[in-house]
Amino acid sequence: MHVPSTVAARLPIGSDMDLTWIRQHVRQAAAELGFGLVQQTKLVTAASELARNTLVHGGGGHMECTPVARGRIHGLRLVFTDSGPGIPDTELALSDGYTSGGGLGMGLGGARRLVHEFTLDSRPGEGTTVTITAWASGPPYPRRAL
Amino acid sequence: MRVPEHETEAQWSPSREVGDFLRRFREQIAQRWADATLFRTVFTVSRDEAVEACKVVIDALSVVAASERIEDIEAPGFAVVREQLGRMSASHVRMGRTPAQIANEVAALRVPVTELLAAESRDLPTERVQRTTLALTVLMGTLRLAVMETTLTEGEELIDRQRQQLLEFATPVIKLWDGIVAVPLIGTLDSARSQVVMESLLEAVVAQQARFAILDITGVPTVDTLVAQHLMKTVAAARLMGAECIVSGIRPAIAQTIVHLGIDLGSVVTRATLADALAFTLQRQGTGAAVGVSAEVDPT
Ligand SMILES: Nc1ncnc2c1ncn2[C@@H]1O[C@H](COP(=O)(O)OP(=O)(O)OP(=O)(O)O)[C@@H](O)[C@H]1O
Ligand SMILES: [Mg+2]
Numbered sequence: 001m002h003v004p005s006t007v008a009a010r011l012p013i014g015s016d017m018d019l020t021w022i023r024q025h026v027r028q029a030a031a032e033l034g035f036g037l038v039q040q041t042k043l044v045t046a047a048s049e050l051a052r053n054t055l056v057h058g059g060g061g062h063m064e065c066t067p068v069a070r071g072r073i074h075g076l077r078l079v080f081t082d083s084g085p086g087i088p089d090t091e092l093a094l095s096d097g098y099t100s101g102g103g104l105g106m107g108l109g110g111a112r113r114l115v116h117e118f119t120l121d122s123r124p125g126e127g128t129t130v131t132i133t134a135w136a137s138g139p140p141y142p143r144r145a146l
Numbered sequence: 147m148r149v150p151e152h153e154t155e156a157q158w159s160p161s162r163e164v165g166d167f168l169r170r171f172r173e174q175i176a177q178r179w180a181d182a183t184l185f186r187t188v189f190t191v192s193r194d195e196a197v198e199a200c201k202v203v204i205d206a207l208s209v210v211a212a213s214e215r216i217e218d219i220e221a222p223g224f225a226v227v228r229e230q231l232g233r234m235s236a237s238h239v240r241m242g243r244t245p246a247q248i249a250n251e252v253a254a255l256r257v258p259v260t261e262l263l264a265a266e267s268r269d270l271p272t273e274r275v276q277r278t279t280l281a282l283t284v285l286m287g288t289l290r291l292a293v294m295e296t297t298l299t300e301g302e303e304l305i306d307r308q309r310q311q312l313l314e315f316a317t318p319v320i321k322l323w324d325g326i327v328a329v330p331l332i333g334t335l336d337s338a339r340s341q342v343v344m345e346s347l348l349e350a351v352v353a354q355q356a357r358f359a360i361l362d363i364t365g366v367p368t369v370d371t372l373v374a375q376h377l378m379k380t381v382a383a384a385r386l387m388g389a390e391c392i393v394s395g396i397r398p399a400i401a402q403t404i405v406h407l408g409i410d411l412g413s414v415v416t417r418a419t420l421a422d423a424l425a426f427t428l429q430r431q432g433t434g435a436a437v438g439v440s441a442e443v444d445p446t
Contacts, residue, residue: 016336023334023368041368041399045407048370096408104371110407 008066013054013080022051022063026078029065033074034136043076043134046114049107050080050130056101058082058128068133070140075116075133083127090120158274160281165211167263167278168204176200178258184251187241188234202230207285216285224292231293238297240304245297252293256286317343319350326427327356328420330395332365340376344383351389358427359384362420364395374409381414390415390430394423 009029011022026047030040047063054061061082068075087093094112099105112118117133168175179185180196189196203226210216210223218224231252238248263282267275317339322328327350329343347359361380366373381391394417396404404411417423 020334020336027367038399038402041403042406044368045370045403048368049407052370052372104375104409106371106408110371110409113406113408114403 008064010062010064012060012062013051013082014060015055019048019051019055023048025065026076029067030076030134030136033067033076035076035134036136039134039136042114043078043132046111046132046134047078049111050078050132053107053130054080054082054084054128058084060084061127070135073135073137073140075135075140077131077133080130081127082129086124086126086128087120087122088124090122094120159214160274160277161211161214161216161285163274163278164216164281164285165208167266167282168208168211171262171266172201172204172208174262175204175259178262179203179255182251182255182258184231184234184248184255188237199230199234203227203289206230207289210288211281211285216281217288219288219291219295221288224288227289227292228296231289231296245294248297249290249294252290253286255289256283259286317346319346321350321354321356322360322424323428325354325356325431326358326360326424327351327354328360328362328423330362330365330420334368335363335366335373335376337372337376340373340380343376344380347380348383348387351384351387356389357431359389359391360420360423360427361391361393362395362423363393363400364397364420366395369396369400369404371407371409374404374407374411378411378414390427392417392423392426394418394420 009025011025012018013022023044027040027044030043035043051063054063059082061080061084064079064081066077066079068077092098094109095105096109097105108120111130111132115132115134116139117131119131120128121130122128176197179200180189180193185196185200189199206223206226208223209226210218210221213221213223215221215223238251260279260282263279264275267278317329317331320328320330327347329347331343333339335343343361347361350356351359361377363369363377369377377393381393384391392415393411396416396418415426417426
């Protein structure tokens, strides 16, 4: 059965196999929306990082994938949700090299650099939600001076 | 059916009567079951073997019935059944039959044996025959459960085995040159996969006395922090074995992504293509390789 990727979808994150599905789904959805190869690869990699965090640190959850549009520009919004332990210090978690396990500690900060919009919402004891958006051809608004 | 003399009415139990019936009509039941799909498809060569297999199952069932544990899938007698029918259903699974088909085939064993029971119990009181038939039906239901359980486990084991084979199959280590081995990686580099890659690569390094090992990631769709970590570990392990590791096949989109992700591959030698990596290693091997291999090599 082929589910068109351009329709909003909700995918479970409960195993390594699910991570494979998520990468495939995001890649296909991005390709269908006209993302170039580099944009696709960046978004898929960010999704892979966040989905693995949901699985490993959040104890599993799900990802929602929704196509968005501003004018004629298409984008993809991905929301990763878990009801795990949450992140006590989000600034610390986002800093490069910080890991509470045996990781590189680059996932969260790296994912933020790979997409156009990034929000991290976490409450200790309640869970974590990470929302990212990437646009097919650059964001439909002036780039903020960093 | 003749009532065994040693049994008084007070001791009578439908389970034990079933056990008794199975013992006494062992031969007849085995002859009927040997023609059932379940046994016939496995023992295609010799019918005698099918009859023998049937007898093993019947004996085990009569032990279960005698112990009055006809509803208990854990009853000791079922261990024998599991082994015999498990082996058979394993070959069914290999033949591509689904667990549901096998379950139906086991279910089909019930009719011949209940018919025989009915035919042999004509002279007995109806109520007693009904209770015995019910006990036999329950026993056959439990048998079906036991086989299902074995079939499903066997199915899982089969999938695990195939997955393992696929992993190894998908990870060929190629000898490119004297002292140079390469692994073209294809697909997702998860933890299980990267473990296999590392092991086969290190084995090849030792077996070929390789000084260089090339990991080609042209076929790896996503390089995230975990994949990067696996790559770096493999490189480090190869180094410990005395081989220098080169990662090749980093496509432009992947290279940009790695940079944004912030992963430092600085300590790893990388080349754009497998050919570049080979040229690099030949150069490093210098004249030693050229002498060892052929004059066609221009190590520049
Ligand atoms: N969904 C989550 N729930 C709870 N804690 C999280 C979650 N996501 C991230 N964290 C915390 O933030 C830390 C940093 O995450 P990050 O992805 O950057 O590194 P990592 O997962 O430890 O290693 P890697 O570089 O392999 O991703 C984690 O070690 C973990 O403590
Ligand atoms: Mg992570």
